[in-house]
Amino acid sequence: MSQRPSTLHGLGAEFPSASALLHAAEKIQSMGFRRWDVYSPFPIHGMDHAMGFKRSRVSLFSLLGGITGLSTAFALIYYTSAINYPLIVQGKPYFALEPSMPIFFELTVLLTAFGTIIGLLLLTLMPRLHHPVFNWDRFKRVTDDGFFLVLEATDPRFDPDSSRKLLTEIGGTYISEIHHDPELDPHPARPEMEPAP
Amino acid sequence: MRAGDASAQAAFAKASDYLERQPLVANHRPLSWITNHVCRIVEQPAPLWWWVSTIIFGAVAALTPAMLTYLVATGVGVWGLNVPVCWAWDITNFVFWIGIGHAGTLISAILFLTRQKWRTSINRSAEAMTIFAVICAGIFPAFHVGRIWFAWFLFPIPNANAIWQNFRSPLLWDVFAVSTYFTVSLIFWYLGLIPDLASLRDRATTRFRQMAYGLLSLGWRGSNRQWTHYEKAYLILAGISTPLVLSVHSVVSFDFATSVVPGWHTTIFPPYFVAGAIFGGFAMVLTLLIPFRELYGLHDLVTDKHIDNMCKIVLLTGSLVGYAYSMEFFIAWYSGNPFEIYAFTNRAFGPYWWAYWSMITCNVVAPQLFWFKYCRQNPWVVLAIVMFPNTGMWFERFVIIVTSIHRDFLPSSWGYFSPTWVDITLFIGTIGLFVFLFLLFVRFLPMITMFEVKNVTPEADPHHPDEHAGHRQHGNNSQPAKAHA
Numbered sequence: 001m002s003q004r005p006s007t008l009h010g011l012g013a014e015f016p017s018a019s020a021l022l023h024a025a026e027k028i029q030s031m032g033f034r035r036w037d038v039y040s041p042f043p044i045h046g047m048d049h050a051m052g053f054k055r056s057r058v059s060l061f062s063l064l065g066g067i068t069g070l071s072t073a074f075a076l077i078y079y080t081s082a083i084n085y086p087l088i089v090q091g092k093p094y095f096a097l098e099p100s101m102p103i104f105f106e107l108t109v110l111l112t113a114f115g116t117i118i119g120l121l122l123l124t125l126m127p128r129l130h131h132p133v134f135n136w137d138r139f140k141r142v143t144d145d146g147f148f149l150v151l152e153a154t155d156p157r158f159d160p161d162s163s164r165k166l167l168t169e170i171g172g173t174y175i176s177e178i179h180h181d182p183e184l185d186p187h188p189a190r191p192e193m194e195p196a197p
Numbered sequence: 198m199r200a201g202d203a204s205a206q207a208a209f210a211k212a213s214d215y216l217e218r219q220p221l222v223a224n225h226r227p228l229s230w231i232t233n234h235v236c237r238i239v240e241q242p243a244p245l246w247w248w249v250s251t252i253i254f255g256a257v258a259a260l261t262p263a264m265l266t267y268l269v270a271t272g273v274g275v276w277g278l279n280v281p282v283c284w285a286w287d288i289t290n291f292v293f294w295i296g297i298g299h300a301g302t303l304i305s306a307i308l309f310l311t312r313q314k315w316r317t318s319i320n321r322s323a324e325a326m327t328i329f330a331v332i333c334a335g336i337f338p339a340f341h342v343g344r345i346w347f348a349w350f351l352f353p354i355p356n357a358n359a360i361w362q363n364f365r366s367p368l369l370w371d372v373f374a375v376s377t378y379f380t381v382s383l384i385f386w387y388l389g390l391i392p393d394l395a396s397l398r399d400r401a402t403t404r405f406r407q408m409a410y411g412l413l414s415l416g417w418r419g420s421n422r423q424w425t426h427y428e429k430a431y432l433i434l435a436g437i438s439t440p441l442v443l444s445v446h447s448v449v450s451f452d453f454a455t456s457v458v459p460g461w462h463t464t465i466f467p468p469y470f471v472a473g474a475i476f477g478g479f480a481m482v483l484t485l486l487i488p489f490r491e492l493y494g495l496h497d498l499v500t501d502k503h504i505d506n507m508c509k510i511v512l513l514t515g516s517l518v519g520y521a522y523s524m525e526f527f528i529a530w531y532s533g534n535p536f537e538i539y540a541f542t543n544r545a546f547g548p549y550w551w552a553y554w555s556m557i558t559c560n561v562v563a564p565q566l567f568w569f570k571y572c573r574q575n576p577w578v579v580l581a582i583v584m585f586p587n588t589g590m591w592f593e594r595f596v597i598i599v600t601s602i603h604r605d606f607l608p609s610s611w612g613y614f615s616p617t618w619v620d621i622t623l624f625i626g627t628i629g630l631f632v633f634l635f636l637l638f639v640r641f642l643p644m645i646t647m648f649e650v651k652n653v654t655p656e657a658d659p660h661h662p663d664e665h666a667g668h669r670q671h672g673n674n675s676q677p678a679k680a681h682a
Contacts, residue, residue, distance in 0.1 A: 022659040042652040043424040056429035080361035102370035120430040127415035143396035145228035
């Protein structure tokens with residue numbers, strides 16, 4: 001069935017509902033698959049748990065952004081008002097915490113937002129305009145009302161025949177091979193796949 | 198016993214009719230209906246009314262650059278500003294527009310954190326409104342500095358004068374607050390747009406649309422490995438936007454509150470300004486949404502329940518604002534300070550009495566109509582009522598700014614401000630710009646957050662008991678449909 005095994009990205013299956021996809025994901029996860037993903041028009045409650053995800057690390061980037069923002073604000077105000085050009089305005093101290101609070105707050109928020117968005121882009125590897133799943137014609141419905149599960153060929157437990165059977169057993173329909181576009185994708189799957197244990 | 202059972206059952210049935218939540222998407226629409234119904238606004242040829250109104254409002258919007266060019270070429274004196282009234286329509290318009298923006302962030306961030314699921318069908322357009330309102334707001338302080346080509350002095354950029362900004366000044370805090378607010382609102386809005394832009398990409402029928410929406414959606418594919426980070430990022434942005442939105446109008450109010458002018462020097466200003474901003478903002482959300490809901494037939498997504506909820510927020514914040522007005526008077530009297538007492542007596546009974554009583558009528562009296570269910574349930578009545586807060590919130594800022602400074606400590610320097618034609622035309626121009634940008638938004642971007650609306654339908658709940666068969670019968674939002682069981 002695989003005339004060009006080197007271009008096989010994985011096997012995709014469609015599921016009728018969010019609930020069916022969640023149950024399928026629980027089974028795939030319990031079987032020890034590692035390189036697979038589910039695709040849905042909206043985030044499904046409980047899916048992170050079903051796929052065994054830990055907490056997203058976006059918050060770490062937000063925290064780094066926030067710390068950078070706060071220290072930038074402090075350095076900026078202190079350096080400009082108290083060191084580089086101390087200037088008496090209305091008899092107020094060169095530097096004090098109270099009037100600095102609004103700028104501390106605003107720059108912290110601003111750089112937290114930047115940190116969050118940078119973290120999101122790094123962790124989701126976006127922007128990535130091309131991906132093998134887009135080669136599957138049914139996949140267009142993922143942003144409408146389609147629920148999909150894709151087992152990737154690089155997973156050690158992947159086997160074209162038994163994985164296809166597995167997807168049918170857990171309720172998948174329209175099971176299809178998804179292929180890389182060799183001209184566009186610089187990282188094709190390994191030509192030799194390890195057999196499923 | 199039997200009869201008692203029957204009557205208890207009847208009472209229970211009656212009670213559960215009241216208690217059952219109205220579904221957030223009316224008529225139990227399936228997921229693909231939501232996608233089709235929202236995307237078709239962008240995909241189908243624009244209706245005639247859209248062209249007519251876009252051309253009209255585009256022409257009105259053109260008054261903005263025209264008036265600004267005239268102002269820069271001639272000088273800031275073309276506005277009616279003069280001692281003692283050096284802030285008038287410019288800062289009134291600035292505070293008016295920036296306040297309108299607050300409802301968008303409130304809906305997108307605060308209602309998100311408090312898990313108000315009804316926000317999903319209105320947050321996109323409210324956030325768009327925020328961004329356009331802040332654009333309109335930013336014009337005024339930028340140009341009121343007079344020599345606009347020196348506006349970069351506002352930012353801490355090393356320069357040949359070797360002098361830095363005065364970080365002790367609330368006007369500089371305002372620069373940071375408003376620019377942060379705009380940037381974070383834009384990021385939050387764009388983050389929410391990514392999955393919906395991917396919907397438009399996947400439905401694109403022309404190569405150009407596919408490329409444009411494909412680039413904007415950053416290759417989104419709805420995988421759970423993306424959703425998990427996406428949801429976290431959205432939560433964090435909502436978390437930081439919540440104190441941000443409260444801070445922005447507080448900082449705006451510091452422009453006044455940290456001065457020593459009677460009528461401005463008031464500790465009540467930050468909460469009073471924030472409540473007023475949310476009040477005016479929700480009025481503007483209703484003003485925009487009710488016509489577009491009719492024109493695009495979005496009744497199943499923006500239901501009567503949504504309008505009802507927003508009316509209640511307008512009623513609540515309107516009453517808060519009314520409380521703040523009376524408390525200002527009480528404190529002025531209680532302080533025993535003759536200047537403070539005069540400033541407030543002058544506000545209500547001095548030469549600007551007409552502005553003060555317009556404000557009271559529009560902001561305190563008119564919203565009280567929302568106590569009546571009839572007024573909240575009839576969209577056209579709602580539209581008529583919210584025109585009062587829209588006007589009243591402009592008057593509020595005018596009253597605070599102009600009546601406080603037109604008669605300050607020295608009677609010899611008292612004055613009376615009247616706007617010039619440039620003041621008036623520029624303000625009309627920004628109204629045109631605001632509506633023009635909103636018309637472009639509804640034409641080119643999905644005006645309802647499809648993925649979030651889908652997420653509050655019963656189908657989206659993975660633990661829904663009758664996911665395959667019965668989900669058309671019960672519309673309870675994401676709760677197990679057992680109200681009548």
